[in-house]
Amino acid sequence: MSLLTRFTAYSAKPALAGSWGVVNFGELDALVVRAREFLRQLKLDRPTAFGLIGEHGPASTAWLLVLAEAGHFVAPLSGNAVEHPAKLALINAQWIITTEPLSWSLYPRVDEPSAHPLFARLREQGAAGLILFSSGTSGVPKAMVQDFPKLLATYESRHESRLPVLALLGFDHIGGLNTLLGSLAAGSLLVIPASRAPASVAAAIATHRVAVLPASPTFLNLLLASGEVEGHDLSSLRVITYGTEPMPESLLHRLKAAFPRARFIQTFGTSETGITRTESPDPGSTFLRFDDPGLEWKVVDDELWLRSRTQIAGYLNASNERFTDDGWFRTGDKVELGPDGTLRILGRMGEMINVGGEKLMPAEVESVILGVPGVIDCRVRGEAHPLTGQTVVVDVVAPAADQEALRAALRTACRQQLARHKAPTRVNFVAAVSGERLKKTR
Secondary structure: OOHHHHHHHOOOOEEEEEOOEEEEHHHHHHHHHHHHHHHHHOOOOOOOEEEEEOOOOHHHHHHHHHHHHOOOEEEEEOOOHHHOHHHHHHOOOOEEEEEOOOOEEEEEOOOOOOOOHHHHHHHHHOOOEEEEEOOOOOOOOOEEEEEHHHHHHOOOOOOOOOOOEEOOOOOOOHHHHHHHHHHHHHOOOEEOOOOOOHHHHHHHHHHHOOOEEEEOHHHHHHHHHHOHHHHOOOOOOOEEEEOOOOOOHHHHHHHHHHOOOOEEEEOEEEOOOEEEOEEOOOOOOOOEEEOOOOEEEEEEOOEEEEEEOOOOOEEOOOOOOOEOOOOOEEEEEEEEEOOOOOEEEEEEHHHOEEEOOEEEOHHHHHHHHHOOOOOOEEEEEEEEEOOOEEEEEEEEEOOOOOHHHHHHHHHHHHHHHOOHHHOOOEEEEOOOOOOOOOOOOO
């Protein structure tokens, strides 16, 4: 059963909750009907590219699904149109839709459709297109084109659920869209917090009795450090999924102590191949096993390669060199193989630190440092060194009081738990670390 068909069956169930209140599936379906009529009035005679600008909400959700249903190309973009001129130009968006939670505005942008071969191929197949952009942290954001109906079809087998879910990742992010589409397919309430600050997230969980929290290890660490776990009733949480970066073992142990009733599930996904179902060999393990009939995987020279039925058609503005001729995607993730078909994500291949020929991944060192009392967050990186090529440096977020004592405790912990070449040679105390550790989902 398609997502839009399910809205009738779920009519009285709450669908989306946020600062605007709670909208049920019947009300969401009414917005879909209105969006269809607006689209019909445009009298478009060919598949057209749309920039859909907004955040998670009823109006943006309705337009996302209506554009997919009508066979158009849509790029979900957070924020406002002023922030995205280059992205809108790249996809040659003919129309811009800006959304508030319960309303929208449409603006024409250009007259001629894009002539890009990827769009032409989808037009020939009669398929709608979903366009997602990478974060651009390592250069110009890449525009990825997905066969949207093929992606939506993967949610048709979802079973109904009564567990409210929190939307933490953005409307323009593959993880955020997976949360949205999965919740809609299951008839679950999706709760959108006022912001992604720990206080707002904790308040939303407590207010709506959220049962499922998808998050990154970085956010979960900040949630623990913020004190909001003690300040709100978060006992409704039953499942906490984590992904987008490696989970330090020390952090997972602290999380399990803070949320003893919750089950922790490691997820995995990339914008290029989609979100993949996984399972863990045991609750406290940082290893995972792929459990998805639509995915193939292998490890080549310690790098994870994937081939999935939901992978993108290609990039609009970059070469497809990371895809092999027979369809494998080189993820750039360094992995460690475990027993019984399991593996553990160690980090990005480009993040590897080489100290005099001895190689290490930052996540291993970060796990030790995060286990030292007083450390709120940290980031380990390599820095050039005249003798060893690189040396290990760590930026640490911690209270201002008695940093020298904490520095000594960090050095002791690293000396006791790590090989000599892995121990940081310099500890910097900073107000915040830049970005999420080894962010993986592009």
